Amino acid sequence: MAHEHLDNVKHYLLALQDRLCDGLAKADSQASFKEESWTREEGGGGRSRVIEDGAVFEKGGVNYSHVYGAELPPSATAARPELSGRAFHAVGVSWVLHPENPHVPTSHGNVRFFIAEKTGEPPVWWFGGGYDLTPFYPVMEDVVHWHRVAEAACQPFGEDVYPRYKKWCDDYFYLKHRDETRGVGGLFFDDLNAGSFEDCFAFQRAIGDSFLEAYLPIVERRKEDGWNDQQRDFQLYRRGRYVEFNLVWDRGTLFGLQSGGRTESILMSMPPLARWEYGYTPVPGSPEARLTEEFLRPRDWLGEASATP
């Protein structure tokens, strides 16, 4: 039964990977995704697809993987010690886009499905996923559009779904050592197994299916904007924060590295180029200062937008 679920999810995820790559390559118009398949000694493997040096995407990846093993790694059981020691299957698609133009936001998303098994006991399964946006020069209209699509995707599953997963996203993509969020958020959910498998799977599909609708209009609106060296420098500096989050705080990265995942695929999320500068502080009142002051903290984007005439 559980493996019938697994097959259904795999089928959806492989098709999702195709659709994401098609939509993103079309938006790029110049580069295309290169595919590399890999296998993992302990069980499983994946299909990595990477786009590089495009007209829009300096680097991007859309990875499908299915890994399994005799024991869930610690990062997966920290919050659920009762599953410690169980055999597992983990299947997912995750994607990260690093545009070259500082006016086009970086974006990341993933949808994943786990099964934890133990002889003589029923299998435990759960879904997780979400997507989030990391602009460098944010435009309020884009942020509101992003969250409207996220809200619409959640809406059929209950009024409380968007606010709950929007908050979880703010909480998760938070750099404690910098006291700022990674970006303007979006959705994040984990450990989802309330209700039936069919309900949860339908929700996961709603998230996966809505990503391009959330992201591509922003890409289209901003990709022709001009930029200068100073804006590019700021983008590279902010990408340093992206690296800090992924390597210090991200449970997904930790899970991958701990479970003996394929390092090149896990660290595909790294930006192509990043910069650190000791003691950098943006000029007060500048667009660079506005990013952290106005955008990199949890806000009710939709409530504030509808309050504006």
Place this chain on the structure above:
Amino acid sequence: MAHEHLDNVKHYLLALQDRLCDGLAKADSQASFKEESWTREEGGGGRSRVIEDGAVFEKGGVNYSHVYGAELPPSATAARPELSGRAFHAVGVSWVLHPENPHVPTSHGNVRFFIAEKTGEPPVWWFGGGYDLTPFYPVMEDVVHWHRVAEAACQPFGEDVYPRYKKWCDDYFYLKHRDETRGVGGLFFDDLNAGSFEDCFAFQRAIGDSFLEAYLPIVERRKEDGWNDQQRDFQLYRRGRYVEFNLVWDRGTLFGLQSGGRTESILMSMPPLARWEYGYTPVPGSPEARLTEEFLRPRDWLGEASATP
């Protein structure tokens, strides 16, 4: 008593910071160190010194800090659970140098001293520290020189000291997810409190005092070497590994971020610019391939050197 020790160590460390900055600025010949003092809300503070855009050093820092608090952070007690919950003082100098020229190795070192206190019990103190070298285009002569100075610094303290701390360095500066060492090693020690305070303190001074002798001759020999874009690209790519080590595996960074240290000072170790490239593999037989194949694995540099006629 313990605080008399603390004062002695502080006195040494502040002078060491001066000497390191003087020696490094002289080798750079163009840029000088800028100083910034800071205090920490929970107790303590530091004196950060940064050099940027020099003739040799693209970025470098030599930081002194003394932090204290009511409870040792988890990263400091992972290996010594009996000290968990104790109040602490931690004082140290740490330094990282990122040269611009790919032929000049990156280097890092630090010396630190801890006191863990509990009412009604004698204080527990220990020393830690070491230094390590991360070349991009290593020259065997440089690596042997580096280890000879390290060995000579350890020699007065016993024949087994260099091999033991050389091995600890290889083990510590190891990127498990890449199966390679960070560089060609050096010395690493921690939890040192065997014998008297005076003996341990003398050893710490021997390490701190020998760094410039180990590093500067290599800087002098390589700083005029020409380099091309391809070598610079490779250096930036390898700096990505440096970031990965520091953020994923380094206990010092973790301790700093967990103990509410000053983020800008802790992450001063980050390179000014770093690059990631999906699936990069050096051309077989190239200098870039030699780095990982011949240098980024534990080797008996001195034994092999003396075996050569």
